[in-house]
Amino acid sequence: DGGITQSPKYLFRKEGQNVTLSCEQNLNHDAMYWYRQDPGQGLRLIYYSQIVNDFQKGDIAEGYSVSREKKESFPLTVTSAQKNPTAFYLCASSSGWGKGQYFGPGTRLTVT
Amino acid sequence: QQQVKQSPQSLIVQKGGISIINCAYENTAFDYFPWYQQFPGKGPALLIAIRPDVSEKKEGRFTISFNKSAKQFSLHIMDSQPGDSATYFCAALTYNAGNMLTFGGGTRLMVKP
Numbered sequence: 388d389g390g391i392t393q394s395p396k397y398l399f400r401k402e403g404q405n406v407t408l409s410c411e412q413n414l415n416h417d418a419m420y421w422y423r424q425d426p427g428q429g430l431r432l433i434y435y436s437q438i439v440n441d442f443q444k445g446d447i448a449e450g451y452s453v454s455r456e457k458k459e460s461f462p463l464t465v466t467s468a469q470k471n472p473t474a475f476y477l478c479a480s481s482s483g484w485g486k487g488q489y490f491g492p493g494t495r496l497t498v499t
Numbered sequence: 500q501q502q503v504k505q506s507p508q509s510l511i512v513q514k515g516g517i518s519i520i521n522c523a524y525e526n527t528a529f530d531y532f533p534w535y536q537q538f539p540g541k542g543p544a545l546l547i548a549i550r551p552d553v554s555e556k557k558e559g560r561f562t563i564s565f566n567k568s569a570k571q572f573s574l575h576i577m578d579s580q581p582g583d584s585a586t587y588f589c590a591a592l593t594y595n596a597g598n599m600l601t602f603g604g605g606t607r608l609m610v611k612p
Contacts, residue, residue, distance in 0.1 A: 391542075428605070430543070430588070481598050487592070488600055490543045
């Protein structure tokens with residue numbers, strides 16, 4: 388059963404703590420992406436990776452970090468430097484040129 | 500700078516009616532225009548997409564109309580059903596920029612029974 392999995396679905400953290408969100412895909416896609424969605428808003432790109440061991444900042448990378456050590460995995464760390472971390476985080480992947488992006492189910496992070 | 504503008508923000512349609520959502524873009528370098536459907540608490544799902552060399556694409560009850568000269572495209576949902584109630588996002592993608600997607604702000608559609 389191919390797809391993108393994100394875990395956990397809900398995550399709660401105290402302010403000042405770093406937290407890592409998991410994203411795994413078994414679609415053999417080269418490119419992976421992280422987006423942030425705030426209530427009633429569109430999606431904003433945090434980071435993306437087109438190939439293993441390489442990643443680029445998106446529009447709102449400040450306060451976030453990523454790694455891409457394996458093709459299947461692209462974890463996102465929300466650091467304590469992120470001023471407003473409470474949001475719905477979406478991971479996506481794409482097989483390459485001319486192909487759309489496919490999204491995981493999302494992780495809702497709440498920081499108090 | 501919002502490169503893809505989507506309207507309306509919300510839309511209420513009676514069951515069996517036609518839902519129309521419009522998007523306008525500025526960057527002529529966009530190569531691909533997908534629409535996504537998102538249900539509450541779920542990730543967006545790719546619904547239908549079009550390339551700029553095509554003026555219309557139809558898949559079932561969903562049709563994209565594309566006007567390259569006006570830099571506008573729209574989603575038409577025919578015979579709208581309560582199960583179509585969701586948030587719809589238009590997007591635009593640039594191939595030579597890592598398949599980067601630029602999203603519109605979204606339209607919350609409610610189809611009344």
